[in-house]
Amino acid sequence: xxxxxxxxxxxxxxxxxxxxxxxxxxxxxxxxxxxxxxxxxxxxxxxxxxxxxxxxxxxxxxxxxxxxxxxxxxxxxxxxxxxxxxxxxxxxxxxxxxxxxxxxxxxxxxxxxxxxxxxxxxxxxxxxxxxxxxxxxxxxxxxxxxxxxxxxxxxxxxxxxxxxxxxxxxxxxxxxxxxxxxxxxxxxxxxxxxxxxxxxxxxxxxxxxxxxxxxxxxxxxxxxxxxxxxxxxxxxxxxxxxxxxxxxxxxxxxxxxxxxxxxxxxxxxxxxxxxxxx
Amino acid sequence: xxxxxxxxxxxxxxxxxxxxxxxxxxxxxxxxxxxxxxxxxxxxxxxxxxxxxxxxxxxxxxxxxxxxxxxxxxxxxxxxxxxxxxxxxxxxxxxxxxxxxxxxxxxxxxxxxxxxxxxxxxxxxxxxxxxxxxxxxxxxxxxxxxxxxxxxxxxxxxxxxxxxxxxxxxxxxxxxxxxxxxxxxxxxxxxxxxxxxxxxxxxxxxxxxxxxxxxxxxxxxxxxxxxxxxxxxxxxxxxxxxxxxxxxxxxxxxxxxxxxxxxxxxxxxxxxxxxxxxxxxxxxxxxxxxxxxxxxxxxxxxxxxxxxxxxxxxxxxxxxxxxxxxxxxxxxxxxxxxxxxxxxxxxxxxxxxxxxxxxxxxxxxxxxxxxxxxxxxxxxxxxxxxxxxxxxxxxxxxxxxxxxxxxxxxxxxxxxxxxxxxxxxxxxxxxxxxxxxxxxxxxxxxxxxxxxxxxxxxxxxxxxxxxxxxxxxxxxxxxxxxxxxxxxxxxxxxxxxxxxxxxxxxxxxxxxxxxxxxxxxxxxxxxxxxxxxxxxxx
Numbered sequence: 001x002x003x004x005x006x007x008x009x010x011x012x013x014x015x016x017x018x019x020x021x022x023x024x025x026x027x028x029x030x031x032x033x034x035x036x037x038x039x040x041x042x043x044x045x046x047x048x049x050x051x052x053x054x055x056x057x058x059x060x061x062x063x064x065x066x067x068x069x070x071x072x073x074x075x076x077x078x079x080x081x082x083x084x085x086x087x088x089x090x091x092x093x094x095x096x097x098x099x100x101x102x103x104x105x106x107x108x109x110x111x112x113x114x115x116x117x118x119x120x121x122x123x124x125x126x127x128x129x130x131x132x133x134x135x136x137x138x139x140x141x142x143x144x145x146x147x148x149x150x151x152x153x154x155x156x157x158x159x160x161x162x163x164x165x166x167x168x169x170x171x172x173x174x175x176x177x178x179x180x181x182x183x184x185x186x187x188x189x190x191x192x193x194x195x196x197x198x199x200x201x202x203x204x205x206x207x208x209x210x211x212x213x214x215x216x217x218x219x220x221x222x223x224x225x226x227x228x229x230x231x232x233x234x235x236x237x238x239x240x241x242x243x244x245x246x247x248x249x250x251x252x253x254x255x256x257x258x259x260x261x262x263x264x265x266x267x268x269x270x271x272x273x274x275x276x277x278x
Numbered sequence: 279x280x281x282x283x284x285x286x287x288x289x290x291x292x293x294x295x296x297x298x299x300x301x302x303x304x305x306x307x308x309x310x311x312x313x314x315x316x317x318x319x320x321x322x323x324x325x326x327x328x329x330x331x332x333x334x335x336x337x338x339x340x341x342x343x344x345x346x347x348x349x350x351x352x353x354x355x356x357x358x359x360x361x362x363x364x365x366x367x368x369x370x371x372x373x374x375x376x377x378x379x380x381x382x383x384x385x386x387x388x389x390x391x392x393x394x395x396x397x398x399x400x401x402x403x404x405x406x407x408x409x410x411x412x413x414x415x416x417x418x419x420x421x422x423x424x425x426x427x428x429x430x431x432x433x434x435x436x437x438x439x440x441x442x443x444x445x446x447x448x449x450x451x452x453x454x455x456x457x458x459x460x461x462x463x464x465x466x467x468x469x470x471x472x473x474x475x476x477x478x479x480x481x482x483x484x485x486x487x488x489x490x491x492x493x494x495x496x497x498x499x500x501x502x503x504x505x506x507x508x509x510x511x512x513x514x515x516x517x518x519x520x521x522x523x524x525x526x527x528x529x530x531x532x533x534x535x536x537x538x539x540x541x542x543x544x545x546x547x548x549x550x551x552x553x554x555x556x557x558x559x560x561x562x563x564x565x566x567x568x569x570x571x572x573x574x575x576x577x578x579x580x581x582x583x584x585x586x587x588x589x590x591x592x593x594x595x596x597x598x599x600x601x602x603x604x605x606x607x608x609x610x611x612x613x614x615x616x617x618x619x620x621x622x623x624x625x626x627x628x629x630x631x632x633x634x635x636x637x638x639x640x641x642x643x644x645x646x647x648x649x650x651x652x653x654x655x656x657x658x659x660x661x662x663x664x665x666x667x668x669x670x671x672x673x674x675x676x677x678x679x680x681x682x683x684x685x686x687x688x689x690x691x692x693x694x695x696x697x698x699x700x701x702x703x704x705x706x707x708x709x710x711x712x713x714x715x716x717x718x719x720x721x722x723x724x725x726x727x728x729x730x731x732x733x734x735x736x737x738x739x740x741x742x743x744x745x746x747x748x749x750x751x752x753x754x755x756x757x758x759x760x761x762x763x764x765x766x767x768x769x770x771x772x773x774x775x776x777x778x779x780x781x782x783x784x785x786x787x788x789x790x791x792x793x794x795x796x797x798x799x800x801x802x803x804x805x806x807x808x809x810x811x812x813x814x815x816x
Contacts, residue, residue: 175663203663206646207638208629211597238532238598242627242800243793244713245634249720250794258723266723267730276783 016040016051024061024072031072089116093124097134097148104137104147175200183209186234211235248275279357282718284308287360289725294363295334298323302331303340303355311344311352338392339514345457362517364721364795369520373434380425383407385434385515393438393512396426396468430466433554436516437465469511522553525803529600529619532626536598540581541589545600547574548614559810561617567608583609598622617807624710624804627797631713632681639664640672644704647682652701673702680712707808714801721794728787735780742777745769 023031023039036048052072055061061072096113097105111121125148128134136146178200186204204210211233244250248271258264266272287307292300305321306312312320318328332353335341341355366389374382383403388394400422407417429435439458526549534542551574552563572586581589590612593601600619605611625648633641639662646662647653653661659669676682687699732739745768752762769777 199661199663202661203642206642206649206662208641208645236535237626237630238535239528239623239626239630241634242630243790243795243797244717244720245631246793247720247724247790249723250631250716251635255716255719260726266726269723269727272727276786278786 016047017055020048020051020055020061020072029071029073033070033072036072089114089120090124090127092116093121094128094133097128098150100147100149102149102153104149106145106147110148175203179203179207183234186210208237209234248272279307280715280718282715282722283357283361286364286718286722286725287357289722290360290363293725293729295338298327299331299334302328303335303360306335306341306353306355307357307360311354313346313350313352317353359517361718361798364791365520365799367792368524368795369515369517372520372523373429377425377428379407380422381429384422384426384429388435388513388515393514395509395512396423399513400426427468430468430513433466433516433519435513436519437467438512438514440510440512521799521803524799525616525620526550526553528623528800529614529616532598532619532623533593533600537593537596540579541593543576543579544571544586544589544593545614547571547576548601548612550574552614556616559807561807561811562602562613562615565604565611565613568610568612569608571612572609617811620800620804620807621706623800625706627800628681628706628709628713632676635679636672636675639668640676643669643672644676644681647702647704648706652685652703654699654701658702677702681709683708707805710801710805714798714805717794717798717801721791721798724787724791724794728784731780731783731787735776738773738776738780741773742769 019040020036023036027035033048036052040048052061055072056063063070063072092114093110093116096110099105107121107125110125111118114121116124125134129136132151134148135151136148138146182200183204201210201212205212212231248269249255252258252269252271254264258266258269260266284304284307288300288304291303295303301321301323302317305317309320314325314328314332317332318325321328323331332341335355336343340359341353343351343353346352369389370382370386373385377384380403383406384399387399387402400419403422404417404419407422408415411417426435437460439460441456441458526546529549530542530546533545548563548566548571551566551570556563568583568587568590571590572583575581575586587610590601590603590610594603594612599615600622602613602615603610604613629641629645629648632644642662643658643664646658650657650661655670655673658664658673659666662669664672673682677684682702682704685701685703686693687701688694689697689699745765748765749762752765
């Protein structure tokens with residue numbers, strides 16, 4: 001019997017890489033080293049390491065740590081094309097910004113995390129911005145501060161001030177409209193308690209159009225917090241506009257300069273003349 | 279006495295009593311109590327005139343006198359009493375709504391004459407009412423007397439302090455001025471008078487009744503020589519009672535605006551029950567039990583006892599806190615929080631003024647500061663939901679007009695501005711006083727304008743008066759239609775129009791004075807009740 005020698009197949013490094021990428025695509029959540037080993041038993045640790053390193057440096061694989069060990073995940077092809085031109089520093093900065101999620105991160109914090117000098121950071125940030133990978137969002141808390149986050153992320157409420165701000169400008173018109181709408185809604189005698197628009201309701205209280213009472217409510221009723229519920233009710237003002245403001249003197253801007261015999265006096269008051277002609 | 283108050287007093291005195299009284303009155307308001315000699319020398323008027331002016335002031339309850347320890351008499355005028363002259367139309371109108379035309383005329387006569395005995399009031403009012411009635415009808419004295427008694431029973435009119443009976447030994451030196459005393463229980467007791475008669479019409483010439491007229495006149499002369507049965511008992515209007523009534527009215531209408539008609543009726547009943555038991559500057563009424571309230575409800579309102587209880591609970595729980603619950607006996611004891619009610623009304627007045635002067639956004643900030651007491655700039659912006667620039671602008675504007683003030687809280691002992699908290703706050707009492715001052719000045723301005731307008735058109739007014747007099751006399755002597763028309767045409771059409779517009783102007787200013795007076799009443803009541811409450815606190 002002739003021995004059939006099975007030539008040990010020297011795996012083509014490119015093959016290995018492709019195989020790994022295929023595996024990654026199969027398991028989009030990531031694969032461990034173990035999985036690769038199982039799939040390609042003919043590769044030894046060295047070859048695997050080389051392939052994985054190459055993939056990583058090409059930016060086609062993501063290296064993640066999990067409690068099971070190291071995970072390799074295929075990177076978004078879109079992303080991979082983007083990062084092609086960047087170098088390691090940029091990738092590092094990008095990683096930091098990505099980690100900050102939708103709260104964004106301040107440039108000083110990026111510096112701390114990456115230990116890169118300020119000039120470098122600025123250059124990198126400018127680069128990334130021009131490549132449309134990140135964007136700068138002005139924080140509503142301190143208007144000079146800029147936080148950076150990934151381009152396609154929605155900024156968090158705490159940064160932009162929530163529903164009341166749009167493009168960093170206080171949406172006063174929006175507030176006014178909601179103000180009116182809530183008032184009309186309440187006027188039709190519906191009692192409601194909604195946490196979401198509590199601040200708007202408070203402004204209606206300060207306008208004197210609405211009053212609030214706290215009643216004891218059972219746990220579990222809609223809107224109850226700690227066994228209490230806030231109820232709102234539209235009310236009328238308790239007096240009509242008062243007498244003083246029905247005369248010109250009540251609203252006169254030069255009231256303090258007015259006295260008999262002076263330049264401005266009751267006898268020649270132009271506001272009074274106008275008012276009397278009504 | 280602020281400058282504005284003194285100016286207003288002098289204007290009122292001049293308009294109602296003339297130059298001399300105005301001079302003496304203003305002098306006394308400004309300098310407080312003064313003896314007769316000082317008044318004569320400081321004002322430069324003759325002794326005779328000063329005496330007459332003082333008589334007028336005392337007769338109208340504007341001035342008083344006091345015997346000092348040294349033995350001389352000091353005269354003084356109270357500014358607040360003089361300012362009540364502004365409110366005379368309101369008193370008369372209230373009397374009309376409560377007691378009809380009779381009541382209106384009684385109060386009017388008393389206000390115009392200061393002090394009068396009851397018989398004189400009744401006679402005069404009956405005469406006036408008879409004139410307005412149809413031919414042949416006259417007003418009976420008894421009807422007028424009844425109304426007068428009702429006014430006294432509800433404390434709207436009261437007896438003036440009188441001279442005490444001479445009971446001491448005759449050899450003691452007579453005091454320089456009598457001390458007037460009045461017994462508490464006598465203040466509202468009407469003397470038993472047998473007033474029989476009817477009102478008389480003032481007839482300028484009536485041939486038929488001429489003979490009768492003369493005969494009646496003779497009889498009357500005989501009668502008037504006997505002193506009237508109630509000589510020495512003079513009556514005056516009780517202004518405090520009217521003020522109490524206005525205050526109750528304001529509270530009831532506030533409840534009606536905030537809740538509904540029935541609750542305002544309940545509050546009105548409670549206030550009516552406490553009318554005579556609570557003093558005018560108490561902070562709370564006496565506690566009233568729910569059963570009592572139920573029994574005293576007006577006849578038209580037949581709401582069940584349970585419904586009443588529900589309403590009372592609702593009123594007691596309301597954030598306005600006009601009604602409070604003070605106990606559970608008798609179905610629940612309830613009080614009306616007078617001081618709190620006045621405070622709410624004064625605050626509402628302040629808010630209304632801020633709203634009209636600066637806009638509704640400023641009003642929002644103002645109310646916010648009233649609620650939260652002390653706030654930083656940033657917090658104001660957050661709570662009121664107003665952009666920073668606008669909020670800052672509004673706060674500074676209100677600060678410059680003294681509606682809000684700044685409270686500094688330093689973080690470091692050196693009070694460095696960068697390390698200090700600046701909190702905005704509203705001081706209600708100070709703002710109220712400031713606005714009260716403004717109100718007084720406004721009323722003074724309005725009166726001056728009215729006088730100016732009248733002066734400008736004096737010539738025209740005199741002409742129209744002459745024409746009217748001529749017309750009246752010609753009508754009396756039976757002139758022809760053509761002649762009357764000729765006289766009427768003496769006033770041309772544009773002049774007539776000018777007169778119309780003058781009338782319109784004067785009416786408008788008058789009405790406006792009354793409206794500002796309403797504001798003055800609310801603010802002044804609040805200041806008075808706060809001051810009293812502060813004094814009472816140990």
